Amino acid sequence: xxxxxxxxxxxxxxxxxxxxxxxxxxxxxxxxxxxxxxxxxxxxxxxxxxxxxxxxxxxxxxxxxxxxxxxxxxxxxxxxxxxxxxxxxxxxxxxxxxxxxxxxxxxxxxxxxxxxxxxxxxxxxxxxxxxxxxxxxxxxxxxxxxxxxxxxxxxxxxxxxxxxxxxxxxxxxxxxxxxxxxxxxxxxxxxxxxxxxxxxxxxxxxxxxxxxxxxxxxxxxxxxxxxxxxxxxxxxxxxxxxxxxxxxxxxxxxxxxxxxxxxxxxxxxxxxxxxxxxxxxxxxxxxxxxxxxxxxxxxxx
Amino acid sequence: xxxxxxxxxxxxxxxxxxxxxxxxxxxxxxxxxxxxxxxxxxxxxxxxxxxxxxxxxxxxxxxxxxxxxxxxxxxxxxxxxxxxxxxxxxxxxxxxxxxxxxxxxxxxxxxxxxxxxxxxxxxxxxxxxxxxxxxxxxxxxxxxxxxxxxxxxxxxxxxxxxxxxxxxxxxxxxxxxxxxxxxxxxxxxxxxxxxxxxxxxxxxxxxxxxxxxxxxxxxxxxxxxxxxxxxxxxxxxxxxxxxxxxxxxxxxxxxxxxxxxxxxxxxxxxxxxxxxxxxxxxxxxxxxxxxxxxxxxxxxxxxxxxxxxxxxxxxxxxxxxxxxxxxxxxxxxxxxxxxxxxxxxxxxxxxxxxxxxxxxxxxxxxxxxxxxxxxxxxxxxxxxxxxxxxxxxxxxxxxxxxxxxxxxxxxxxxxxxxxxxxxxxxxxxxxxxxxxxxxxxxxxxxxxxxxxxxxxxxxxxxxxxxxxxxxxxxxxxxxxxxxxxxxxxxxxxxxxxxxxxxxxxxxxxxxxxxxxxxxxxxxxxxxxxxxxxxxxxxxxxxxxxxxxxxxxxxxxxxxxxxxxxxxxxxxxxxxxxxxxxxxxxxxxxxxxxxxxxxxxxxxxxxxxxxxxxxxxxxxxxxxxxxxxxxxxxxxxxxxxxxxxxxxxxxxxxxxxxxxxxxxxxxxxxxxxxxxxxxxxxxxxxxxx
Numbered sequence: 001x002x003x004x005x006x007x008x009x010x011x012x013x014x015x016x017x018x019x020x021x022x023x024x025x026x027x028x029x030x031x032x033x034x035x036x037x038x039x040x041x042x043x044x045x046x047x048x049x050x051x052x053x054x055x056x057x058x059x060x061x062x063x064x065x066x067x068x069x070x071x072x073x074x075x076x077x078x079x080x081x082x083x084x085x086x087x088x089x090x091x092x093x094x095x096x097x098x099x100x101x102x103x104x105x106x107x108x109x110x111x112x113x114x115x116x117x118x119x120x121x122x123x124x125x126x127x128x129x130x131x132x133x134x135x136x137x138x139x140x141x142x143x144x145x146x147x148x149x150x151x152x153x154x155x156x157x158x159x160x161x162x163x164x165x166x167x168x169x170x171x172x173x174x175x176x177x178x179x180x181x182x183x184x185x186x187x188x189x190x191x192x193x194x195x196x197x198x199x200x201x202x203x204x205x206x207x208x209x210x211x212x213x214x215x216x217x218x219x220x221x222x223x224x225x226x227x228x229x230x231x232x233x234x235x236x237x238x239x240x241x242x243x244x245x246x247x248x249x250x251x252x253x254x255x256x257x258x259x260x261x262x263x264x265x266x267x268x269x270x271x272x273x274x275x276x277x278x279x280x281x282x283x284x285x286x287x288x289x290x291x292x293x294x295x296x297x298x299x300x301x
Numbered sequence: 302x303x304x305x306x307x308x309x310x311x312x313x314x315x316x317x318x319x320x321x322x323x324x325x326x327x328x329x330x331x332x333x334x335x336x337x338x339x340x341x342x343x344x345x346x347x348x349x350x351x352x353x354x355x356x357x358x359x360x361x362x363x364x365x366x367x368x369x370x371x372x373x374x375x376x377x378x379x380x381x382x383x384x385x386x387x388x389x390x391x392x393x394x395x396x397x398x399x400x401x402x403x404x405x406x407x408x409x410x411x412x413x414x415x416x417x418x419x420x421x422x423x424x425x426x427x428x429x430x431x432x433x434x435x436x437x438x439x440x441x442x443x444x445x446x447x448x449x450x451x452x453x454x455x456x457x458x459x460x461x462x463x464x465x466x467x468x469x470x471x472x473x474x475x476x477x478x479x480x481x482x483x484x485x486x487x488x489x490x491x492x493x494x495x496x497x498x499x500x501x502x503x504x505x506x507x508x509x510x511x512x513x514x515x516x517x518x519x520x521x522x523x524x525x526x527x528x529x530x531x532x533x534x535x536x537x538x539x540x541x542x543x544x545x546x547x548x549x550x551x552x553x554x555x556x557x558x559x560x561x562x563x564x565x566x567x568x569x570x571x572x573x574x575x576x577x578x579x580x581x582x583x584x585x586x587x588x589x590x591x592x593x594x595x596x597x598x599x600x601x602x603x604x605x606x607x608x609x610x611x612x613x614x615x616x617x618x619x620x621x622x623x624x625x626x627x628x629x630x631x632x633x634x635x636x637x638x639x640x641x642x643x644x645x646x647x648x649x650x651x652x653x654x655x656x657x658x659x660x661x662x663x664x665x666x667x668x669x670x671x672x673x674x675x676x677x678x679x680x681x682x683x684x685x686x687x688x689x690x691x692x693x694x695x696x697x698x699x700x701x702x703x704x705x706x707x708x709x710x711x712x713x714x715x716x717x718x719x720x721x722x723x724x725x726x727x728x729x730x731x732x733x734x735x736x737x738x739x740x741x742x743x744x745x746x747x748x749x750x751x752x753x754x755x756x757x758x759x760x761x762x763x764x765x766x767x768x769x770x771x772x773x774x775x776x777x778x779x780x781x782x783x784x785x786x787x788x789x790x791x792x793x794x795x796x797x798x799x800x801x802x803x804x805x806x807x808x809x810x811x812x813x814x815x816x817x818x819x820x821x822x823x824x825x826x827x828x829x830x831x832x833x834x835x836x837x838x839x840x841x842x843x844x845x846x847x848x849x850x851x852x853x854x855x856x857x858x859x860x861x862x863x864x865x866x867x868x869x870x871x872x873x874x875x876x877x878x879x880x881x882x883x884x885x886x887x888x889x890x891x892x893x894x895x896x897x898x899x900x901x902x903x904x905x906x907x908x909x910x911x912x913x914x915x916x917x918x919x920x921x922x923x924x925x926x927x928x929x930x931x932x933x934x935x936x937x938x939x940x941x942x943x944x945x946x947x948x949x950x951x952x953x954x955x956x957x958x959x960x961x962x963x964x965x966x967x968x969x970x971x972x973x974x975x976x977x978x979x980x981x982x983x984x985x986x987x988x989x
Binding site: 096097098099100107191193220223228230231232233234235236237238240243244245246248249250252253254256257258260261 | 335356
């Protein structure tokens with residue numbers, strides 16, 4: 001597959017090669033359009049036995065299990081698991097706050113790396129990938145499709161994505177839950193600076209639509225540590241009011257507020273049964289990905 | 302607050318430094334583009350009370366730390382002497398030292414007298430404070446004397462206790478005179494006293510003058526009083542009230558009357574051994590004291606018949622004040638009391654002669670003779686105990702021997718002649734006679750003290766029964782002893798250095814008054830004056846310390862008394878002294894036995910308008926009046942810094958990453974898988 005005709009800033013071929021051995025699997029049956037590597041909710045003709053079912057008129061007589069008839073003098077139809085491809089939709093938060101990064105990368109750049117690697121791996125195994133860039137609404141959208149050319153289009157879109165505006169993640173997730181066809185894999189990459197109670201409704205909506213939901217919660221170390229020495233004027237990256245604060249004074253209350261938020265978010269995650277990954281930007285994204293992929297291979301949760 | 306380096310306090314504005322730095326820091330802010338605003342907003346919404354309080358406390362403790370440092374280097378002094386040295390070292394320091402007997406009172410269980418404690422405290426304090434000149438004014442000094450250093454207070458004999466009461470107004474006058482004469486700069490006046498009423502004479506009119514004169518001084522003068530007002534509760538004093546030599550047929554004895562005084566609140570009964578010492582021979586008598594005072598009248602002590610004249614001492618055991626445990630006395634064979642009546646009027650002279658010649662004591666011989674003024678030249682004044690002058694007031698030649706007589710301690714009573722004349726004696730003269738139609742009684746008289754005082758039993762003299770028909774008014778400054786109902790003076794006293802000068806404005810003539818018919822007053826009046834004259838002019842004298850200074854103590858030889866006393870100060874030290882044939886017994890003044898402490902308000906009133914501060918100390922106190930307390934400020938500064946550091950320390954809130962979501966088993970497996978994958982890839986890369 002020749003998707004690397006032009007160098008992508010968010011793609012590292014060495015990382016891709018190292019992760020190539022780990023399959024990118026869905027946690028639940030997916031509803032694809034073609035045969036693939038993922039379990040389908042329908043019975044098909046693969047080699048993996050699923051169950052015996054009583055014969056009903058109209059069934060194909062070729063699928064009757066004669067041996068079972070011989071043993072029990074009853075007609076049974078032998079069914080097999082169907083394998084299909086998955087539709088993977090990446091929802092990338094491109095609001096202003098995603099432009100923050102105290103280290104080498106911003107949150108958006110980190111998200112692009114994750115999307116790039118996962119998109120490449122999904123395309124490699126024949127799955128369809130799509131992309132939605134979210135800020136004050138859906139800024140850019142690409143429906144899931146298969147094929148290297150589609151991947152290139154998605155990479156182009158990803159590359160063009162710029163952090164700007166406020167976050168309307170909640171509204172967009174509700175919208176996507178309705179618009180994306182059931183049983184898709186939806187991967188959200190955001191700093192989730194939204195009230196956890198609102199997020200809970202979104203996740204439950206997605207789960208109701210039988211989507212497999214994964215969330216990468218991206219946080220910068222400075223946002224967690226809040227380590228400033230001098231009085232600071234904090235300018236809202238999403239265009240809100242600026243706040244002047246003495247960090248020494250406000251740090252403890254900031255930490256307390258963040259702790260409450262994370263605790264609430266943790267509760268939401270547990271109740272929504274989504275695949276949640278908290279990511280600090282100083283973490284190697286290869287580790288994050290491998291953890292994500294391995295978790296999916298073993299955790300049929 | 303008091304500081305030894307007050308100039309360094311100029312650095313005090315530096316305490317504002319933390320606040321200024323804080324404000325500057327506030328202005329030097331940085332701008333940061335920030336994504337996680339929702340947490341900042343939430344933090345802002347949370348209670349800011351503690352954070353604001355903490356910020357204020359941090360600033361306060363930083364300020365306190367700097368203030369503590371500045372105060373520490375300014376060398377603060379801890380004492381009650383507020384404003385002690387503000388303004389730097391004094392140019393002149395004048396020490397007023399009260400050496401009166403009451404200053405020998407000791408603190409409970411210490412054995413250190415108030416005087417010792419005061420000297421030590423002053424010496425150590427003033428050494429610390431420093432001054433360019435040191436001046437001492439003490440109880441017996443006639444003026445201010447410069448001393449080398451405060452340490453001299455510990456060594457000089459002139460700082461030891463004496464039997465004389467202090468005259469604080471006079472001492473302050475000496476201090477003022479010194480300041481004026483020497484044009485002293487900034488002056489500190491230190492007074493060490495037990496503030497007894499008799500030493501301070503708070504009623505004296507001199508105080509107003511002293512205050513005014515100090516206020517008028519161009520120099521800055523500040524007064525510091527080191528007071529020892531605590532009165533010892535277990536002190537007992539003894540005083541001999543009279544000594545008489547009495548002769549029997551084959552022996553002689555002394556009749557000693559004495560008075561023991563205790564604290565007025567003491568009503569319990571104690572037995573007190575009283576030791577008598579007559580010319581070295583000792584005897585002891587135990588007396589029971591049931592109340593605050595005990596009077597022993599005419600205690601008989603046998604002596605050799607040949608012992609005409611001598612001295613003695615009574616003592617009681619040591620108590621909290623050693624100054625009033627001994628009393629010295631001298632005795633002599635009773636001397637003939639001779640009265641000289643100068644009169645040309647027999648009607649007046651006869652009653653006077655009778656009153657003067659009848660002795661109240663069989664052992665004492667009294668005589669009187671009447672002379673005219675012209676006969677005075679032949680009089681042997683050494684034999685005269687009393688002069689009754691019923692003639693025009695003497696002047697010129699006739700007045701000179703009389704004045705000399707008075708200066709030696711003689712007693713004179715002047716009565717108005719029929720022709721008063723215009724002569725003046727000691728600035729007092731007679732006016733004209735006044736006739737009253739109806740006799741005028743006496744309305745008031747001094748019964749508490751003086752020549753008309755009540756009798757020993759407390760009964761008043763019948764002065765009020767006197768009737769006066771004619772009297773001659775006086776012109777001049779005299780102290781009235783008795784007044785008629787119309788306000789005119791009947792008896793008056795003229796203050797003199799030694800002798801007693803009295804005026805009676807009427808005569809014993811029956812036409813003038815009832816002094817003759819009501820003879821008690823006249824008799825007592827004359828006999829008391831006669832006794833006083835005999836006591837002064839005899840070969841033995843009882844003198845109050847200080848008052849004896851008018852004698853010539855330089856001629857005195859000490860028989861008994863303090864060994865370290867200077868000969869020039871003999872008149873101020875209790876003891877027995879001789880001068881030729883004469884014997885002197887010098888004892889503390891009677892006011893010292895019953896003196897009360899001046900109350901605080903009156904004391905403060907004496908220094909009204911002046912810069913005055915006071916601290917009370919106790920005899921035996923080992924704490925210095927002032928102490929350098931910079932260590933305390935240094936410790937305070939350290940505490941402030943520690944508290945500030947504690948407040949600055951961030952609160953222990955668990956780190957957010959520590960409370961992250963629990964990692965799943967699959968995550969851990971993924972980590973290990975990644976590690977393996979990485980290792981394989983690395984290995985493959987190396988191989989290629």
